[in-house]
Amino acid sequence: MKEKIKIFLDSDLLEKYLLGTVTDQEALQVERYIAMYPEVRETYNELQENLEAFAKLHAIKTPEGLKERILVRIKAENSTRKRFFRYAIAASFATLLFAGASYFFWNQNQSLQEENTIVSNKIKDLEEDMREQLEDVRNQFIVLNNPQTKKYSVKGNKKAKELKAVAYINPVKKLSYINVEKLPNLPENQCFQMWAEVNGKMVNLGVIKEAVSQEKLLALPYSDKAVGYITIEPKGGNQTPTVENIVANIAY
Known part of the structure; x- marks a missing residue:
């Protein structure tokens, strides 16, 4: 049993x-x-x-002012449409006289439709971002609570002795995350950057920011024989890793 x-x-x-x-x-x-x-x-x-x-x-906050901007946009649309219909009725009594005005309002309506498309696309992008964030939170929850997850301590070399991190690898779910708990201080013109070597290709995982690293896990590309690296790079990050500035290796 x-x-x-x-x-x-x-x-x-x-x-x-x-x-x-x-x-x-x-x-x-x-x-x-x-x-x-x-x-x-x-x-x-x-x-x-x-x-x-x-x-x-990890509650996702709606961007400040989004609701107000949408309401303003709706009111603007209603107001514009009302003006359009009023002028259209007037134009029916003097078609030739207001031909130019009709074209003007048609052009305005086209512009409004383009603006509506832009707003709709931005809302779709926001929804997609929220979906991705929720999926990431779900994966973090699974990794941290699944008994098949393996935990690895990561320490920096002599160039970054204070660097401490914990990697979480789940070979069943094929999920990998790392929590960078502490970053040594660097000059203002330098930063820490994370990389992953997957199937012989180096993947740039972005600059590690201390405030972010203390609050959440960072996703790593999963592979049976992947290797992660943390390097010191110029401020803003680099396109390729500086091999001589590798300060930590994460084998998973």
């Missing part, structure tokens, strides 16, 4: 159940195990508390 419970807990059904991604049959199985086995119920409650903590920590 204990082996059966262990196999269930090693799977990701509890995490998927919490995130609402299980099938109806899987949901019934999870609910049955929660009701029957105290170990499963305890793990479920713990995961639920962790998920709530993650949701609060």
Whole structure:
């Protein structure tokens, strides 16, 4: 019986159940195990508390003023359309006289449609960004709470002795993250940059900012034989890593 419970807990059904991604049959199985086995119920409650903590920590705020800008845009559209119809009615009584005015308002309407398209595209981009952020939070939650995740301590070499980081690798879910806990001080014209060598290609993961590194995990490209690097680069980052300035290696 204990082996059966262990196999269930090693799977990701509890995490998927919490995130609402299980099938109806899987949901019934999870609910049955929660009701029957105290170990499963305890793990479920713990995961639920962790998920709530993650949701609060990584809550995505709507950009300030977005609602007001959209309302202003809607009011502007309504106002413009009302003006258009009033002038159109007047134009029906003097078509020749107001032919030029009709063209003007047609041109204005075309401009308004273009602006509406721009606003719609920006809203779609915002929705996509939010979706990606939520997916990243979900993956972080799985990595930190899945028993198959491996944890590796990363320390800097003599060029960055104070550098400390923790890498989290889950070979089953094929997810990799790193939390840079501490960064040594650098001159203003230098920065730390992260890289990953995947299938023989070097991938630029961007500049590591201390404020960001202390608050969240940074995603790493997953590969069976990937290697990560942290280097010291000129301010703003580099296109290719400076090999002689490698300060930490992360093999995963």
